[in-house]
Amino acid sequence: MARVKLATVWLGGCSGCHMSFLDLDEWLFDLAAQVDFVYSPFMDVKAYPEGVDVVLVEGAIANEDHLDMIHKVRARSRLLISFGDCAVTGNVTALRNPLGSEESVLYRSYIEAVDLHGQVPQAPGIVPPLLKRVTPVHAVVPVDIYLPGCPPPADRIRAVLEPLLIGETPHLEGQQIKFG
Amino acid sequence: MFFIVDKWVVVMAQRIVIDPVTRIEGHAKITIYLDDTGQVTDARFHVTEFRGFEKFCEGRPLWEMPGITSRICGICPVSHLLASAKAGDRILAVTIPPAAVRLRRLMNLAQIIQSHALSFFYLSAPDLLLGMDSDPQTRNVFGLMAAAPELARGGIRLRQFGQEIIERLGGRKIHPSWAVPGGVREPLSEEGRTRICDRIPEARTTALNALGQFKQLLQTHEREAQTFGNFPSLFMGLVTPDGLWEHYDGFLRFVDSAGNIVSDRLDPTRYQDFIGEAVESDSYLKSPYYRPLGYPDQSDHCRLDSGIYRVGPLARLNICTQIGTPLADQELREFRDRGNGTVTSSFFYHYARLIEILAAIEKIEQTMDDPDLLSTRLRADAGINQLEGIGVSEAPRGTLFHHYRVDENGLMQKVNLVIATGQNNLAMNRTVAQIARHFIHGSDIPEGMLNRVEAGIRAFDPCLSCSTHAAGQMPLHVQLVSAEGTLLNETWRD
Numbered sequence: 143m144a145r146v147k148l149a150t151v152w153l154g155g156c157s158g159c160h161m162s163f164l165d166l167d168e169w170l171f172d173l174a175a176q177v178d179f180v181y182s183p184f185m186d187v188k189a190y191p192e193g194v195d196v197v198l199v200e201g202a203i204a205n206e207d208h209l210d211m212i213h214k215v216r217a218r219s220r221l222l223i224s225f226g227d228c229a230v231t232g233n234v235t236a237l238r239n240p241l242g243s244e245e246s247v248l249y250r251s252y253i254e255a256v257d258l259h260g261q262v263p264q265a266p267g268i269v270p271p272l273l274k275r276v277t278p279v280h281a282v283v284p285v286d287i288y289l290p291g292c293p294p295p296a297d298r299i300r301a302v303l304e305p306l307l308i309g310e311t312p313h314l315e316g317q318q319i320k321f322g
Numbered sequence: 323m324f325f326i327v328d329k330w331v332v333v334m335a336q337r338i339v340i341d342p343v344t345r346i347e348g349h350a351k352i353t354i355y356l357d358d359t360g361q362v363t364d365a366r367f368h369v370t371e372f373r374g375f376e377k378f379c380e381g382r383p384l385w386e387m388p389g390i391t392s393r394i395c396g397i398c399p400v401s402h403l404l405a406s407a408k409a410g411d412r413i414l415a416v417t418i419p420p421a422a423v424r425l426r427r428l429m430n431l432a433q434i435i436q437s438h439a440l441s442f443f444y445l446s447a448p449d450l451l452l453g454m455d456s457d458p459q460t461r462n463v464f465g466l467m468a469a470a471p472e473l474a475r476g477g478i479r480l481r482q483f484g485q486e487i488i489e490r491l492g493g494r495k496i497h498p499s500w501a502v503p504g505g506v507r508e509p510l511s512e513e514g515r516t517r518i519c520d521r522i523p524e525a526r527t528t529a530l531n532a533l534g535q536f537k538q539l540l541q542t543h544e545r546e547a548q549t550f551g552n553f554p555s556l557f558m559g560l561v562t563p564d565g566l567w568e569h570y571d572g573f574l575r576f577v578d579s580a581g582n583i584v585s586d587r588l589d590p591t592r593y594q595d596f597i598g599e600a601v602e603s604d605s606y607l608k609s610p611y612y613r614p615l616g617y618p619d620q621s622d623h624c625r626l627d628s629g630i631y632r633v634g635p636l637a638r639l640n641i642c643t644q645i646g647t648p649l650a651d652q653e654l655r656e657f658r659d660r661g662n663g664t665v666t667s668s669f670f671y672h673y674a675r676l677i678e679i680l681a682a683i684e685k686i687e688q689t690m691d692d693p694d695l696l697s698t699r700l701r702a703d704a705g706i707n708q709l710e711g712i713g714v715s716e717a718p719r720g721t722l723f724h725h726y727r728v729d730e731n732g733l734m735q736k737v738n739l740v741i742a743t744g745q746n747n748l749a750m751n752r753t754v755a756q757i758a759r760h761f762i763h764g765s766d767i768p769e770g771m772l773n774r775v776e777a778g779i780r781a782f783d784p785c786l787s788c789s790t791h792a793a794g795q796m797p798l799h800v801q802l803v804s805a806e807g808t809l810l811n812e813t814w815r816d
Contacts, residue, residue, distance in 0.1 A: 154373065157347055158396020158496045164444065165495055167482045168475065174464050184444060186344045186458040186773070207349070207370060234393040237378040247374025255376060255738050256608065258600035258617050265604035268339075268351060268368050293396060293496050 146307055147195045149181035150225070151215055153208040154235040154276060155201030157183075158293040159226035163198070165296035176307050192218050196306055198225040198289070198299075202235040203277045207270035216283035223302065227292040227321055229279045234292075236276040244272035287312060290321050336360075336765055343367075343776050345445045345462065347397050348786020352754055352775055353604075360764035365754040367747070367779060369607035369786050376737045384410055384706070384732040389499045391724065391739075396496055397440065397785055400433040400488060401717030401742075403501045404570070405724040408713030410503020412591075413728055415707035421697035422505035427570050428689055429491050429500070430715065431682040434569065435525070436484030437718035438635070438675040438682075441783040442532065443477025446672060449777045450539050454546070455770030473535070476528040480679070483525045487686070490514035505701035515690060522687050526649075529680040533653060536676055540660070543669070549760040550778045551668025551753030554579035556612055556631035557640040558745070560590065560716050567642040567681065569716040575641045576612060576631065581664040585614075590714035593723050597740060598629075607786070609747045610740060618748060630748045633720025634782065635674035640664050645677075647684035653677045668753055671781045706732045717742045719785050743784045753778045 152160055160183060166173065180194055181187050190211070197219040203209055216222060227233035238247050253260045263269045279285055289302050298318050305312040340352040349371040355364045375394055379387065388406040392399035404426055411418055444463045451470055452461050460468070467474040485495040491510060492498025500507050540547060560568040561575045574588040576596075588596060598613040611617045611629035618628035631637075645651050657677060661670055689695060706728060713724045720742030727736040757778040761771040 152349070154371065156393050156396040156399075158393070158399065161396045161440075161496055164440070164481070165485060167478050170464075170478065171467060171471070171475070174467055179462075179464050182462075183342075184345060185462040185464075188342065188344065204373065205371070234390065235373055237390075238374045241378060244374075247377040248372070250377035251372070251374065252601050252608075255599065256601050257598035257613075258611075259602065261601050261603055263601065263603050263606050265368070268353065268370070268604050269606060270370055272372060292393070295494065 146177045147180045147191075147193060148177040149179075149190070149194045149197040149215075149219065150183070151181070151190070151197060151199045151201075151211065152183050153199065153201030153211065153229070153279075154204030155226065155228040156234070157200070159198075159200035159229075159291075160184075162226075162291075162293035162296055163299055166300060167296070169296075169300060173303065190214050190218055194219040196221045196223065196303075198223050199229050199279055200225045202228045202232045203273065203279060203282050204235055205270040205272050209273065209282065212279060212282050221286045221306070222279075222283070223287040223289050224279045224285045225289050225299075226294055227290055230288050230290050231321070232276050232278045236278075239275050243274050248272065289314070290319060292322050338767070338772070340772055340776060343779055345448070345776070346780055346784055346786070347440075347445075348784060350779070350784075350786055352779070354754075354758045354762065354775065356762070356765065362755070362758040362762050365751075365758040365775065366604055367607075367750045367754050368605045370605075371786060372606040376739055379734050379737045382734050384413060384503060384726065384728055384734065387724075387726065387734065388501055388503075389497075392497050392499075394739075395785055398433060398437050398717050398719070399497050400429055401715060401722050402724070403498070404430055404715045405713040405717075405722045407501035407503055407506075408715065409711040409724045409726045410713070411702075412711030412713065413706060413708050413726065413732070414503050414702065414704040416504055416702040416704045418505045418702050419697070419699045421509070421694040422700045423570075424689060424692055424694050425491060425506050425510060425700070426501055428510070428686060428695075429488055430570050431686050431689075432484040432487035432491075434484075434682045434718050435679050436481045436488070438679045438783075439477055439481035439484065441718075441780075442672060442675055442679075443474065443481070445783070446777070446780050447473070447477065449773070449780065450536070450543065450672070453770075454774050454777060455768070458769060458773070461773075473532075476531065480525055480528045483521050486521075487518055490517065502701065504703060507701070509698045509700060510696055512696060515695060518686065519690050522683060522690075525683050526680070526687075529676060529683055530649070533673075533676045533680065536673055540673075545760075546774065546777070547667050547669040549757055550774075550781055551749060551756060552666055553752060553756065554666055555749055556584060556615075556629070557637035557664075558612070558631045558633050559638040559641050559721055560714070561642050563587075565643040567638060567645040569638075571715075574714075574721065577641050577664065579664055579666050581640075590721070590723070591712040593712070593714070593725075593740065597745075599740070599744075605747070607747050608744050610745045611748065630752070631745065632668070632749045633742055633745045634671065634718070635678050636665060636668065636671045637720065638716065639674045639677065645681045647681055647688070650677055650681035650684055653680060668749065668778065668781045671783065675783070706730060709735075717785075719743050719783055720745055741785075743782070743786065746782050746784065750779055750782050750784065753782070
């Protein structure tokens with residue numbers, strides 16, 4: 143069997159899921175022996191590559207950059223895992239949704255709570271506009287596997303990755319499917 | 323539409339966008355502007371993520387705030403947990419039990435270790451050990467694991483040491499809901515203390531080895547040390563009432579690049595008297611400045627007496643008289659010798675970070691014999707006794723402020739968060755411009771030179787999830803733009 147091409151992507155979230163991935167600690171040596179890491183915030187690859195086997199997507203879809211990225215990720219990956227509660231439900235990133243639109247959060251941070259140059263950042267092509275509503279990943283593209291937790295603890299991440307490395311489908315149950 | 327104000331379109335010019343900046347904790351881009359002769363005119367650092375905690379926390383109970391605001395950041399959730407709980411202590415108007423203070427301090431020290439270990443071993447060591455110009459495909463922690471497995475393993479285990487202390491106290495490594503207004507929820511067990519003690523010698527050895535290796539690297543990175551954000555600025559952080567290194571309490575101090583104390587014994591809860599916040603249109607990251615000296619506008623970025631200040635490890639080592647532990651103080655003396663007193667090069671953030679890891683390990687060791695450490699009296703119970711509270715602590719990246727106003731039922735009315743990384747925003751912008759001017763000449767730019775611009779940002783270890791209370795993805799993108807703003811040429815590189 144060919145080595146699994148593994149990617150990790152960070153969208154609208156706190157990076158706690160990626161930190162939990164690093165909590166795999168020394169098992170990362172075993173993982174690195176079995177997969178090719180092809181894209182991740184921990185790496186200097188700037189473009190999401192073609193032909194990714196497995197991708198862990200952390201975070202919700204909150205701005206236009208996320209939207210572009212998730213379509214690219216879906217098109218170029220065989221198996222997409224919603225990685226953590228923000229990707230699965232929107233979670234904390236989506237707490238702004240009941241406010242109706244992105245305007246009030248921007249106004250509060252960049253106009254009200256400011257001493258100088260109050261303005262909403264909007265340099266075209268540089269600062270991506272926020273979406274009106276934050277959504278989980280599966281509201282935008284199909285998702286193959288859900289890995290819940292805020293963040294999912296390292297043993298749960300391992301429980302999903304290990305079967306994938308030998309070509310099997312992971313199955314989480316009991317405590318492993320808890321949110322929060 | 324392009325107007326004359328856009329310098330880079332007035333003359334035939336190029337704009338280079340590094341997107342995304344990688345191996346940092348967040349989402350960001352860098353733009354480098356070149357004139358028609360290929361000389362760098364400016365460079366800007368942009369943060370592209372925003373989530374809006376200051377607004378959507380309004381109306382929520384005070385008691386939820388530590389749990390919610392720790393979700394601002396998965397790298398330093400403990401900082402938000404503690405600043406939030408401290409703001410809550412004020413609103414309850416209580417003095418928390420001594421054991422709760424000890425344990426909160428212990429958790430904060432553990433976080434400094436794990437977060438600094440992440441920055442050094444996982445994110446920046448690939449630049450420093452494999453080389454700024456090494457193959458970008460392997461210039462990462464996995465490449466480091468292959469090329470220098472023992473160093474990588476030591477770094478992984480050092481981060482694990484910090485994470486395990488957090489887990490032993492709070493029940494989980496990331497986002498523990500443990501500190502609360504009034505104290506903490508759970509004690510440290512005897513078994514937990516034993517386990518922490520057992521791992522201290524290994525952690526200390528790893529930190530000392532890394533310091534030894536870094537000092538050797540200073541010889542091969544002389545140019546980087548001189549040009550990575552090396553300029554005068556103010557430095558700010560907490561110190562003890564005696565002026566020693568501090569991470570959880572105390573007073574704020576500002577010093578200048580000559581080591582003069584600019585202001586001292588500032589009550590951190592009066593931060594609004596001396597810290598202002600500005601917004602730039604090209605970043606979701608705000609730009610705090612030292613209010614008495616004013617905001618440095620684009621035109622006078624080089625004005626030496628402007629309100630630019632730096633926070634975090636470099637600042638904390640510059641503002642304190644000493645650390646208060648033997649090994650770290652010995653390292654601090656050498657650090658100051660190498661940097662000629664007050665250290666102005668941002669490249670030395672790495673060095674400062676390693677010294678702080680050592681300091682945190684020594685301070686944890688000192689704590690282990692504290693008679694209060696295993697106490698179960700951990701929480702003061704009270705209701706809402708004040709309608710406003712400000713909590714301040716030193717996050718790994720610098721001073722963090724949580725400012726809450728509540729109603730009589732303890733529901734949040736106003737939330738203001740001043741985050742460590744934001745306070746380095748002006749300095750990070752100046753850093754990318756300095757590196758770009760030094761290393762980039764003409765439009766044929768080797769990848770390693772662009773990587774240096776990114777590495778300048780990595781030195782600050784910015785946490786962009788935090789800094790926009792939140793933190794792009796494309797290849798390197800170079801555009802050639804005419805005076806009229808027409809795109810003449812465009813190249814993409816992976």
